[in-house]
Amino acid sequence: MVSQFSSDAAAALDREVELEAERGSFAEDISSYYELSRCSEWIKLGRFTKVALQFPDHLLTHSVQIATTLSQQNNQCKIYVLGDTSYGSCCVDEVAAEHIGADGIIHFGHACLTATKRIPVLYIFGREVIDPEKCISAFKELFSDQLSHILVMYDVRYSHVIESLCEALRNDYTNLTVTSLNIPTLCCGCHQTGRSCTEDCGDCVSSDMQENDTSHGKDSITPSCQCGQSMDSKEQCKLGRCYTLSAPIEEYSIFYIGSEGRALSNIIINYHTCKCCSYNPSTNMYRKESTFINKTLGRRYYLMQKARAARTVGILAGTLATAGYREIIDRLKSLLSSVGKKYYVIVVGKLNVAKLANFMEMDVYVLVACPESSLIDNQEFYKPVVTPYEMELACSKSTEWGACYFTDYQELLPGGASHELLKDITKQDNDIPEFSFITGHMQSSNAATIESTVEGQIVKRSEQLQLTSYSTAAEYLQFRSWQGLEQQLGKTPVSKAVEGRSGTASGYTHEPDT
Incomplete structure (x- = not known):
């Protein structure tokens, strides 16, 4: 059991x-x-x-x-x-x-x-060992057409050998494109390479530093600007990898070097329009990734439909350090409010089934985390966990489930490839019902027209145009069978600290010798 x-x-x-x-x-x-x-x-x-x-x-x-x-x-x-x-x-x-x-x-x-x-x-990252000959042999087995467009991606632990590895393939494969790592820094990357920011990259140095600081100290490698590495206008960056394409991305095949895991799964689902093959250097196994993407996308579409039918949403703060996490949480709050969904912001650290089981009043969760941590195996949880992109699709009638898919919430913020103004997302006739694949009934995409009464309860106009009363979260908690640990403030008598047990489990000092 x-x-x-x-x-x-x-x-x-x-x-x-x-x-x-x-x-x-x-x-x-x-x-x-x-x-x-x-x-x-x-x-x-x-x-x-x-x-x-x-x-x-x-x-x-x-x-x-x-x-x-x-x-x-x-x-x-x-x-x-x-x-x-x-x-x-x-x-x-x-x-x-x-x-x-x-x-x-x-x-x-x-x-x-x-x-x-x-x-x-x-x-x-660590300088992981790889056999170049076996990797090249696997590449040629997977890609027989030397004129095809191929995009090489890899686990960061193999970044030290990728350039020399792909150099041996460029003579035969003229349309080979190798990605480079977009390592995030607080300046131009000088502290990654050991260069002096004041000497080699004046574009990244603030005016105060240029006037007052010519040292190699801490201030010279952490200027106030955060421009990142300079890139060509045609260069694209996604999932921490940069590349320049000579054809539309749909015409490319992806060759991934690394073991199976979240990084590979994240690349496959974000580039699901591309044929993807992988090679695992630790086992020397290679294969075509085909069935995984169809099953995963079908599962994600089902979860998006669950989010569309949800009334109460829990916004999970899965990061407190990644850039833009406050902005995406504020965007989600505004989006959910505009379509009449109740929301709660929850900070729980690392997710597990037991933690989220404490919030059974939630219909669905939306996780704000890094791209690799956003795709959760929802079958373990009592309630679905979706990404910010899926929640935005669930709240919008103007945006459809199409060829693009993003696990990076930065794409939804201003400047991102999938950024859309909230007024455009919510600009829709919410009184027009639509069929729900989850409930099997017609329903409005707007969860409810919510108003607050004098008594502090939530009142909404339901689909049958009848007023329905919903208790607040505090009243919901009051009738739950388990409400968490009770502190019993003021009810526990105060006592002096006493010396506890000492020794080992096999024989504490206060126990008699046997």
Whole structure:
């Protein structure tokens, strides 16, 4: 018997196998694999006094050795290890770093490359091992037509070998395009390369720095502007990868180098109009990704329909550091209010089934997180979890489910490829009903015309034009069978602190010897 809030042995083993694939084949020299000399140079160049080292859980075994080495090489800097990230390990955990007052973060392992706003970051992906000959052989097996347009994407851990790997293919494949990583920085990327911002990139230096600062110190690598890396006007950036295409994206096939996981799934669903093939260097297996996308898109369309029929929505803050998260939450609040849906903003940290089960009054959740953390396996949860893009589709009649799909909420904000003014989204006749595939009945896309009464209750005009009364959230909580932990303030007698048990579980000191 397996409860809803536990995992069976098979699932635990599956997760362990996945972690083993993520760990990869480390070189014996950790200093070389993690580029510790580059880390030390970055710390010295920035004159940092407190640096936080962020590791995913499966890399924490190397954290002690890395922290010790960096502490010995940088006596003036205190090194801290972030053992458990607040949200997804692929994102930079600025919240945890700010708890210790860190002025710099070194992020180890896989990264989603979403932009941060407050603290300088150095990304160390790890120099993963790959067999170039087997990779090239797999590529030629998958793509026999040498004139076809091919876009090469890869896991960030293989970025150190991609250029030399693709150079061997360019002679035969003339329409080969290799993506480059769009590493987010607080300036132009000088602290990633070790260059001096004041000497090499005057465009990124603020006027105060140009007049008063000619040093290589911390201020020179964290200017006030956040322009990012300069790009050609034809260059496109999506999911942390930049590329320049010579033909429409629909004519391209994608070749992905890396293991199966969230990064690959995210690329497949965002580029679902393209044929996608993958090669796993750790197993030397390659395949065509075809059935996955059809099943996933069908599932996402069903969830979007659930969101359209929802009356009460929970906005889950799945990040407190990614750039633009406040803006997208405000946009969702305005959008939901305009179509008559009630909403609550919830901050729960890392999501799990037990946490969200505490809010059974919600009909659907919309998760604000990085692109790789947005696609949740909703079958585990009691209520659906959708992305901001899917919620926007659910609230709009003018926008249809089409060829484009976005997991990055930045695309919905001003300047994004799918940005649309809220007045245009909600400019519709909400009295015209439409058929719901979920309920099997005709309903208005506007959940209700909501007004607040004197008694503090919610009153709406239903589809039958009858007034229906809905209690507030506080009254709903009052009649729930379980209301959470009760503090019992003022009811618990105050007592002095006493010494507790000591010793080990096999024999505490207060227990008699046997």
